[in-house]
Structure formats: C-alpha cells, structure tokens
Amino acid sequence: MQAAIYREGVFGRRPVVPTSPSALEHAARRRMSRRAYAYVAGSAGQERTAQANVDAFERWQIVPRMLRDVSTPDVGLDLFGDHLPAPLLLAPIGVLEMAHHEADLAVGRAAASLGLPAILSSQASRPMEQVADAMGTTPHWFQLYWSNNDDLAQSFVQRAEASGASALVVTLDTHSLGWRTRDLDLAFLPFAHGLGIAQYTSDPVFADLVAQRVASGSRADGHQPRPTPAAVRALVSMARHYPGDDSLTTRLRSPLPRAAVETFLDVFSRPSLTWRDLGWLRDQTTLPIVLKGIQHPDDAAQALDAGVDGLVVSNHGGRQVDDAIGSLDALPGVVDRVDGRVPVLFDSGVRSGADVFVALALGATAVCLGRPWVYGLALAGERGVRTVLQHVAAELELTMALAGCASLADVDRRAVTPAGRDRTP
Ligand SMILES: Cc1cc2nc3c(=O)[nH]c(=O)nc-3n(C[C@H](O)[C@H](O)[C@H](O)COP(=O)(O)O)c2cc1C
Numbered sequence: 543m544q545a546a547i548y549r550e551g552v553f554g555r556r557p558v559v560p561t562s563p564s565a566l567e568h569a570a571r572r573r574m575s576r577r578a579y580a581y582v583a584g585s586a587g588q589e590r591t592a593q594a595n596v597d598a599f600e601r602w603q604i605v606p607r608m609l610r611d612v613s614t615p616d617v618g619l620d621l622f623g624d625h626l627p628a629p630l631l632l633a634p635i636g637v638l639e640m641a642h643h644e645a646d647l648a649v650g651r652a653a654a655s656l657g658l659p660a661i662l663s664s665q666a667s668r669p670m671e672q673v674a675d676a677m678g679t680t681p682h683w684f685q686l687y688w689s690n691n692d693d694l695a696q697s698f699v700q701r702a703e704a705s706g707a708s709a710l711v712v713t714l715d716t717h718s719l720g721w722r723t724r725d726l727d728l729a730f731l732p733f734a735h736g737l738g739i740a741q742y743t744s745d746p747v748f749a750d751l752v753a754q755r756v757a758s759g760s761r762a763d764g765h766q767p768r769p770t771p772a773a774v775r776a777l778v779s780m781a782r783h784y785p786g787d788d789s790l791t792t793r794l795r796s797p798l799p800r801a802a803v804e805t806f807l808d809v810f811s812r813p814s815l816t817w818r819d820l821g822w823l824r825d826q827t828t829l830p831i832v833l834k835g836i837q838h839p840d841d842a843a844q845a846l847d848a849g850v851d852g853l854v855v856s857n858h859g860g861r862q863v864d865d866a867i868g869s870l871d872a873l874p875g876v877v878d879r880v881d882g883r884v885p886v887l888f889d890s891g892v893r894s895g896a897d898v899f900v901a902l903a904l905g906a907t908a909v910c911l912g913r914p915w916v917y918g919l920a921l922a923g924e925r926g927v928r929t930v931l932q933h934v935a936a937e938l939e940l941t942m943a944l945a946g947c948a949s950l951a952d953v954d955r956r957a958v959t960p961a962g963r964d965r966t967p
C-alpha cells in the first residue's frame with residue numbers, strides 16, 4: 543500500500559486530503575459547519591483528556607532495528623474469525639450525516655475497498671443493514687448502546703447478527719453524554735434534531751414504542767385521531783429516507799418525528815447497568831462480545847471473569863470524562879492484566895501510522911481509528927475516508943519496515959522506549 547502512495551506522490555499527484563494529521567483537521571474545519579466541527583472535534587470539559595490522549599504518544603519513542611529482512615512486511619492478522627489486511631478498524635462514530643450526506647454508506651464503502659472492518663454505530667445515520675450490504679464480504683461489527691428497553695436491545699442484537707456482524711462492541715463509557723462544552727455553548731445536540739437515530743427509526747420494536755407514545759398523546763388531548771401502530775410503523779420506517787440535513791425544523795414540528803426523538807431520549811441508555819447484566823447479553827447472542835471503554839486493569843479482570851471475548855481500551859476520545867488519564871497511559875496495565883487471554887483493541891488519540899505502531903508495541907492487538915477518517919469524510923466523502931485510511935496504513939507499514947519489524951509479532955515492547963531514556967527497555 544505504501545509503495546503505491548509514494549509512486550503517486552513522485553509523479554506529482556497530490557493526495558485528495560492532506561497527509562499531515564493537523565493539516566487534515568484544519569482543512570476539515572474549514573469545510574464543515576460550525577456545529578458539525580464542534581460536535582466531531584469537541585471533547586469533554588476543558589478537553590484536557592483529549593489532549594492527554596495525543597500527548598501520551600509523545601512519551602514513547604520507537605527504537606529502530608537494522609538488517610532484519612523486511613522485504614515483505616506482513617501487517618495482516620486474524621481476529622474473531624476474519625482476516626484483516628492491517629491491524630486497523632474504523633471506530634464506531636455516530637451522526638456521520640453531519641460530516642457528509644452519504645454518511646455511513648460512504649464510510650462502509652471506503653472501508654470495504656481496503657478490506658478493513660468498520661464498527662457500525664448505534665447512533666448511525668443509516669441503518670446497519672444498508673451499510674452491511676454496501677460492505678459486501680468485508681467484515682463489519684456492531685456497536686451497541688445498551689437501551690433501557692430489553693426488547694429494543696434484543697432487537698438491535700438480532701439485527702446485528704442477521705446483518706452478518708462479526709462481533710458486538712458494547713460501549714460502556716457513554717451511558718450519559720459527557721460535559722461537551724463546545725456543543726453546550728452552541729446549544730446544539732444532534733439527537734435533539736433527529737440526527738443519528740437511524741438504527742432506531744428503522745427498528746420494529748422502536749416503531750411500536752413511538753406508536754404507543756403517539757397513541758397516549760392523542761388520548762390525552764382528545765382531538766387528534768389515534769394512528770394505528772401499523773401506520774406509525776410505516777411512517778417511522780419512512781423516516782430513514784429523509785434527506786438528512788435540510789427540512790429538519792419542518793420535520794420536527796410534525797408530531798411523529800418529534801415523538802421519535804422523545805422516544806429515543808427515553809430509551810437510549812441504561813445507566814443502572816452492572817457486570818451482572820452481561821449474562822443477559824451473553825444469552826442473547828453467539829457473537830463475540832467486546833467491551834469498549836475499559837481503562838482500569840481491575841475492570842479488565844472483571845470483564846474476563848464475565849467471560850467477554852475482547853476489550854477496547856478507550857476513553858471515547860476524551861469526550862466523556864475530562865481530567866481522565868490518556869488512553870495510551872491505560873493500555874500497558876490492561877494488557878498486562880489480560881495477559882493474552884482475549885484481544886485488547888485500542889483507541890483515543892491515534893492520528894498516524896507511527897501512533898498505531900506505538901499502540902501495537904504496547905500490546906494492542908489492533909487499533910480503532912476515529913476522528914481522522916471523519917475529517918476525510920467531510921472533505922471528500924468515500925474517497926476522503928479511503929485516502930485517510932490508506933495514509934495511516936501506509937505509514938504503519940513503512941514504520942514497521944524501517945524499524946526492523948517484518949510482521950506484527952515483531953512489534954512488541956522492545957520496539958519502543960519511554961521518551962528521553964538513553965537505553966532501550
Ligand atoms: C463524533 C464522534 C462520534 C462518536 N460516536 C460514537 C458512537 O456512536 N459509539 C461509540 O462507541 N463511540 C463513539 N465515538 C467514540 C469513538 O468510537 C472513539 O472511541 C474515539 O473517536 C477515539 O478518539 P479519537 O477519535 O480522538 O482517536 C465517537 C467519537 C466521535 C469523535
């Protein structure tokens with residue numbers, strides 16, 4: 543992959559999006575609406591944790607080794623029964639319609655064109671079935687926000703299985719949205735405008751919940767005719783074809799979309815969740831269950847006791863708890879406690895192929911990429927996403943070869959050292 547990208551560069555063809563992570567973000571900022579950029583780039587509080595995520599990478603440095611036959615670097619790996627061409631997945635990101643009108647479809651196509659798995663969000667702008675179709679044989683995973691409504695949670699899990707998902711990622715760190723200062727100052731939250739709820743509006747259980755709400759509202763005011771549940775189901779399923787970013791106000795003034803938004807806010811999450819509830823989920827599905835949002839080694843140990851199949855060390859890009867530790871700082875402790883028993887994925891703060899290398903060296907099985915490809919999506923749709931992914935994968939491959947690593951097995955803790963030390967670990 544890196545050879546092809548270099549060849550393009552040598553022949554004077556500029557990439558569709560900048561290769562430098564900061565230039566990429568800067569370009570996207572100019573292209574996106576204020577609200578969309580604030581939502582994507584913003585994090586919790588004073589954004590110290592978002593900064594800590596990035597800064598943590600500066601405290602590790604790669605120690606290149608020489609003369610190790612890196613003529614055919616192998617960056618592939620097997621994970622939950624699939625072969626991945628690189629240790630990279632697309633992190634689940636909601637409300638992509640704010641970045642581009644093709645949203646999750648463009649992302650799914652871009653991921654599939656490189657064979658990289660995408661983790662489809664519970665807060666997607668397109669139903670998982672559509673994106674799974676667009677991805678063909680490339681693996682997808684489904685990220686679950688565990689609803690307080692058992693039937694809805696069960697329906698999401700069943701749809702994920704039916705759509706061919708390879709794993710279920712349960713995000714634990716976002717049972718409430720964090721203190722998102724940029725969004726609060728703009729008085730903007732996408733869900734309040736009906737954005738990012740396509741998994742819900744395309745769901746039969748959710749449609750029944752909306753129907754019940756509309757029916758009880760009609761009873762209360764006594765004037766409106768009460769719609770039948772079937773009529774509401776039809777209307778809700780039409781909602782998935784709405785244009786995306788215009789006529790929002792009109793849509794939300796009419797009772798049905800408003801009822802859908804209110805129902806979503808009612809059922810979105812279950813802050814009462816405990817480790818004991820995982821047994822229920824285990825009974826619902828044979829898919830591998832991966833817990834996202836683990837930072838403490840003791841939580842990793844509890845996850846293993848609960849029989850989960852994998853972890854994602856993540857702090858949600860610093861969007862949840864400000865003043866929390868950088869995610870990379872949490873990685874080695876979790877990896878040590880897990881001790882190879884299940885795959886440990888990593889995200890939060892990964893901006894480049896060199897960053898991916900460092901996370902792998904500290905024990906990550908694979909890395910989930912987040913904001914960078916959202917910026918690619920905003921700048922150039924499917925092509926922008928593909929280009930960002932290619933850049934990161936190319937730099938990883940090149941970094942491995944130049945650091946003397948012929949395969950992922952060589953990317954271990956001996957390949958890095960704490961910054962400023964005068965000896966290797
Ligand atoms: C705009 C945005 C939306 C997100 N939506 C979700 C989501 O729906 N579900 C989820 O589990 N994580 C979500 N995340 C968190 C990402 O999966 C990932 O943990 C985070 O982006 C990593 O941080 P980084 O992008 O700064 O590297 C979102 C992140 C962003 C930036």
Ligand SMILES: O=C(O)C(=O)c1ccccc1
Binds near residue numbers: 665733
């Ligand atoms: O914005 C987010 O980070 C996120 O994960 C989320 C949570 C709830 C609804 C939509 C997105």
